[in-house]
Amino acid sequence: MFQVPDLPYAFDALEPAIDAQxxxxxxxxxxxxxxxxxxxxxxGTDWANQxxxxxxxxxxxxxxxxxxxxxxxxxHSLFWTSLQPAAAAPADPSSELHAAITSAFGSTAAFQDQFxxxxxxxxxxxxxxxxxxxTGELAxxxxxxxxSPLMRGASLEGRPIFGLDVWEHxxxxxxxxxxxxxxxxxxxxxxxxxxxxxxxxxx
Ligand code: MN3
Numbered sequence: 001m002f003q004v005p006d007l008p009y010a011f012d013a014l015e016p017a018i019d020a021q022x023x024x025x026x027x028x029x030x031x032x033x034x035x036x037x038x039x040x041x042x043x044g045t046d047w048a049n050q051x052x053x054x055x056x057x058x059x060x061x062x063x064x065x066x067x068x069x070x071x072x073x074x075x076h077s078l079f080w081t082s083l084q085p086a087a088a089a090p091a092d093p094s095s096e097l098h099a100a101i102t103s104a105f106g107s108t109a110a111f112q113d114q115f116x117x118x119x120x121x122x123x124x125x126x127x128x129x130x131x132x133x134x135t136g137e138l139a140x141x142x143x144x145x146x147x148s149p150l151m152r153g154a155s156l157e158g159r160p161i162f163g164l165d166v167w168e169h170x171x172x173x174x175x176x177x178x179x180x181x182x183x184x185x186x187x188x189x190x191x192x193x194x195x196x197x198x199x200x201x202x203x
Contacts, residue, residue, distance in 0.1 A: 002035050002052075004028075005077055013085045017185035019174045027080065030169055034072030034146070041065035059151035071146030075127055078163050084191040094196035096203075097161075104138040115140050115164075116183045125167040130195075131158025132202040159202045161195050 012020035042048045105111040119128035126144045141156035171182035
Protein backbone atom coordinates (compact mmCIF):
# COMPACT_ATOMS: atom_id res chain seq x y z
CA MET A 1 0.00 0.00 0.00
CA PHE A 2 1.30 3.40 -0.96
CA GLN A 3 0.93 6.30 1.46
CA VAL A 4 1.02 10.08 1.15
CA PRO A 5 4.18 11.39 2.84
CA ASP A 6 3.77 14.15 5.40
CA LEU A 7 4.68 17.62 4.23
CA PRO A 8 8.10 18.63 5.60
CA TYR A 9 6.67 22.07 6.54
CA ALA A 10 3.35 23.67 7.52
CA PHE A 11 0.63 24.37 4.95
CA ASP A 12 1.29 28.11 5.25
CA ALA A 13 5.09 27.82 5.18
CA LEU A 14 5.36 28.65 1.47
CA GLU A 15 3.31 31.86 1.71
CA PRO A 16 3.10 34.13 -0.16
CA ALA A 17 4.45 32.14 -3.13
CA ILE A 18 1.92 29.33 -2.57
CA ASP A 19 -1.04 29.94 -0.28
CA ALA A 20 -1.97 27.65 2.62
CA GLN A 21 -5.35 26.64 1.20
CA UNK A 22 -3.79 25.51 -2.07
CA UNK A 23 -1.17 23.50 -0.18
CA UNK A 24 -3.77 21.82 2.02
CA UNK A 25 -6.05 20.90 -0.87
CA UNK A 26 -3.14 19.86 -3.05
CA UNK A 27 -1.55 17.61 -0.43
CA UNK A 28 -4.55 16.32 1.54
CA UNK A 29 -7.02 15.98 -1.35
CA UNK A 30 -5.22 15.76 -4.70
CA UNK A 31 -2.21 13.72 -3.63
CA UNK A 32 -4.34 11.58 -1.31
CA UNK A 33 -6.69 10.81 -4.20
CA UNK A 34 -3.81 9.66 -6.42
CA UNK A 35 -2.66 7.33 -3.65
CA UNK A 36 -6.15 6.01 -2.91
CA UNK A 37 -6.79 5.34 -6.61
CA UNK A 38 -3.35 3.78 -7.05
CA UNK A 39 -3.92 1.38 -4.16
CA UNK A 40 -7.39 0.53 -5.45
CA UNK A 41 -6.10 -0.06 -8.98
CA UNK A 42 -3.27 -2.30 -7.72
CA UNK A 43 -5.47 -4.31 -5.38
CA GLY A 44 -5.88 -7.90 -6.45
CA THR A 45 -3.64 -7.58 -9.51
CA ASP A 46 -0.26 -9.09 -10.33
CA TRP A 47 1.20 -5.60 -9.92
CA ALA A 48 0.24 -5.35 -6.24
CA ASN A 49 3.50 -6.83 -4.93
CA GLN A 50 5.79 -4.74 -7.12
CA UNK A 51 7.96 -1.99 -5.72
CA UNK A 52 7.64 1.61 -6.88
CA UNK A 53 10.84 1.18 -8.90
CA UNK A 54 9.54 -1.99 -10.56
CA UNK A 55 6.26 -0.31 -11.44
CA UNK A 56 8.06 2.69 -12.96
CA UNK A 57 10.15 0.34 -15.08
CA UNK A 58 6.99 -1.49 -16.16
CA UNK A 59 5.24 1.76 -17.10
CA UNK A 60 4.60 0.93 -20.78
CA UNK A 61 2.74 -2.22 -19.72
CA UNK A 62 0.74 -0.77 -16.82
CA UNK A 63 -3.01 -0.30 -17.04
CA UNK A 64 -3.79 3.42 -17.32
CA UNK A 65 -5.30 3.77 -13.80
CA UNK A 66 -2.12 2.35 -12.25
CA UNK A 67 0.24 4.31 -14.48
CA UNK A 68 -1.51 7.66 -14.05
CA UNK A 69 -1.97 7.46 -10.29
CA UNK A 70 1.52 6.07 -9.75
CA UNK A 71 2.85 9.11 -11.59
CA UNK A 72 0.65 11.38 -9.49
CA UNK A 73 2.06 9.88 -6.31
CA UNK A 74 5.71 9.86 -7.39
CA UNK A 75 5.61 13.35 -8.89
CA HIS A 76 3.93 14.98 -5.90
CA SER A 77 6.22 13.24 -3.40
CA LEU A 78 9.16 14.79 -5.24
CA PHE A 79 7.43 18.17 -5.55
CA TRP A 80 6.82 18.69 -1.82
CA THR A 81 10.47 18.14 -0.99
CA SER A 82 11.61 20.38 -3.85
CA LEU A 83 10.22 23.39 -2.01
CA GLN A 84 10.99 25.10 1.28
CA PRO A 85 10.04 28.29 3.12
CA ALA A 86 11.68 31.29 1.48
CA ALA A 87 13.54 32.15 4.67
CA ALA A 88 15.11 28.70 4.94
CA ALA A 89 18.21 29.27 2.82
CA PRO A 90 20.66 28.21 1.34
CA ALA A 91 19.37 30.07 -1.66
CA ASP A 92 22.01 28.76 -4.07
CA PRO A 93 22.85 25.42 -5.67
CA SER A 94 25.90 23.49 -4.54
CA SER A 95 29.09 24.29 -6.40
CA GLU A 96 28.75 20.97 -8.27
CA LEU A 97 25.17 21.63 -9.37
CA HIS A 98 26.02 25.25 -10.15
CA ALA A 99 28.87 24.12 -12.40
CA ALA A 100 26.63 21.62 -14.20
CA ILE A 101 23.86 24.20 -14.69
CA THR A 102 26.35 26.75 -15.98
CA SER A 103 27.80 24.19 -18.36
CA ALA A 104 24.38 23.12 -19.67
CA PHE A 105 22.51 26.43 -19.78
CA GLY A 106 25.08 29.23 -19.42
CA SER A 107 24.08 30.49 -15.97
CA THR A 108 21.58 29.89 -13.18
CA ALA A 109 19.50 32.80 -14.46
CA ALA A 110 19.50 31.34 -17.98
CA PHE A 111 18.47 27.96 -16.57
CA GLN A 112 15.59 29.54 -14.65
CA ASP A 113 14.48 31.39 -17.77
CA GLN A 114 14.57 28.27 -19.96
CA PHE A 115 12.82 26.19 -17.30
CA UNK A 116 10.14 28.85 -16.85
CA UNK A 117 9.55 29.02 -20.59
CA UNK A 118 9.17 25.23 -20.73
CA UNK A 119 6.66 25.31 -17.85
CA UNK A 120 4.77 28.19 -19.43
CA UNK A 121 4.59 26.35 -22.75
CA UNK A 122 2.89 23.21 -21.46
CA UNK A 123 -0.48 22.86 -23.15
CA UNK A 124 -3.01 21.52 -20.69
CA UNK A 125 -1.81 19.69 -17.58
CA UNK A 126 1.70 18.46 -16.99
CA UNK A 127 5.07 18.96 -15.35
CA UNK A 128 8.28 20.81 -16.16
CA UNK A 129 11.50 19.07 -15.19
CA UNK A 130 15.19 19.42 -14.67
CA UNK A 131 16.63 15.94 -15.13
CA UNK A 132 19.96 14.20 -15.42
CA UNK A 133 19.87 12.18 -18.62
CA UNK A 134 21.42 8.74 -18.93
CA THR A 135 24.37 10.51 -20.60
CA GLY A 136 24.95 12.40 -17.34
CA GLU A 137 23.92 15.73 -18.85
CA LEU A 138 21.35 18.08 -17.36
CA ALA A 139 18.26 18.71 -19.46
CA UNK A 140 15.03 20.68 -19.23
CA UNK A 141 11.86 19.07 -20.48
CA UNK A 142 8.19 18.46 -19.84
CA UNK A 143 5.83 15.53 -19.43
CA UNK A 144 2.08 15.51 -20.01
CA UNK A 145 -0.49 14.63 -17.34
CA UNK A 146 1.19 12.71 -14.49
CA UNK A 147 3.92 11.05 -16.53
CA SER A 148 7.21 10.86 -14.64
CA PRO A 149 10.73 11.00 -16.12
CA LEU A 150 11.36 7.90 -14.00
CA MET A 151 8.88 5.93 -16.14
CA ARG A 152 10.50 3.79 -18.79
CA GLY A 153 9.35 5.06 -22.17
CA ALA A 154 8.27 8.51 -20.93
CA SER A 155 8.56 11.39 -23.39
CA LEU A 156 11.33 12.73 -21.14
CA GLU A 157 13.44 10.14 -19.32
CA GLY A 158 16.01 10.91 -16.65
CA ARG A 159 16.67 11.26 -12.95
CA PRO A 160 14.54 14.22 -11.79
CA ILE A 161 16.35 16.99 -9.93
CA PHE A 162 13.39 19.38 -9.91
CA GLY A 163 9.80 18.98 -11.02
CA LEU A 164 7.22 21.76 -11.19
CA ASP A 165 3.52 20.93 -11.11
CA VAL A 166 1.77 23.09 -13.70
CA TRP A 167 -1.67 21.57 -13.35
CA GLU A 168 -4.15 24.36 -12.62
CA HIS A 169 -4.91 22.83 -9.21
CA UNK A 170 -1.35 23.77 -8.18
CA UNK A 171 -1.96 27.51 -8.54
CA UNK A 172 -5.48 28.45 -9.61
CA UNK A 173 -6.85 29.60 -6.21
CA UNK A 174 -4.19 32.28 -5.88
CA UNK A 175 -3.09 32.96 -9.42
CA UNK A 176 -6.15 32.03 -11.50
CA UNK A 177 -5.01 32.08 -15.14
CA UNK A 178 -1.66 33.77 -14.36
CA UNK A 179 0.55 30.73 -14.67
CA UNK A 180 3.49 33.02 -15.42
CA UNK A 181 3.22 34.60 -11.95
CA UNK A 182 3.06 31.20 -10.25
CA UNK A 183 6.19 30.06 -12.08
CA UNK A 184 8.04 33.28 -11.22
CA UNK A 185 7.14 32.88 -7.52
CA UNK A 186 8.43 29.31 -7.40
CA UNK A 187 12.05 30.47 -7.60
CA UNK A 188 11.63 32.10 -4.15
CA UNK A 189 10.88 28.72 -2.55
CA UNK A 190 12.98 26.23 -4.49
CA UNK A 191 15.03 24.10 -2.12
CA UNK A 192 18.41 24.29 -3.78
CA UNK A 193 19.67 22.18 -0.92
CA UNK A 194 17.37 19.31 -1.92
CA UNK A 195 18.08 19.76 -5.62
CA UNK A 196 21.80 19.71 -4.91
CA UNK A 197 21.47 16.52 -2.85
CA UNK A 198 19.54 14.84 -5.67
CA UNK A 199 22.15 15.93 -8.16
CA UNK A 200 24.96 14.59 -5.97
CA UNK A 201 23.13 11.24 -5.75
CA UNK A 202 23.19 10.90 -9.55
CA UNK A 203 26.98 11.20 -9.72
MN1 MN3 B 1 -0.67 18.47 -8.43
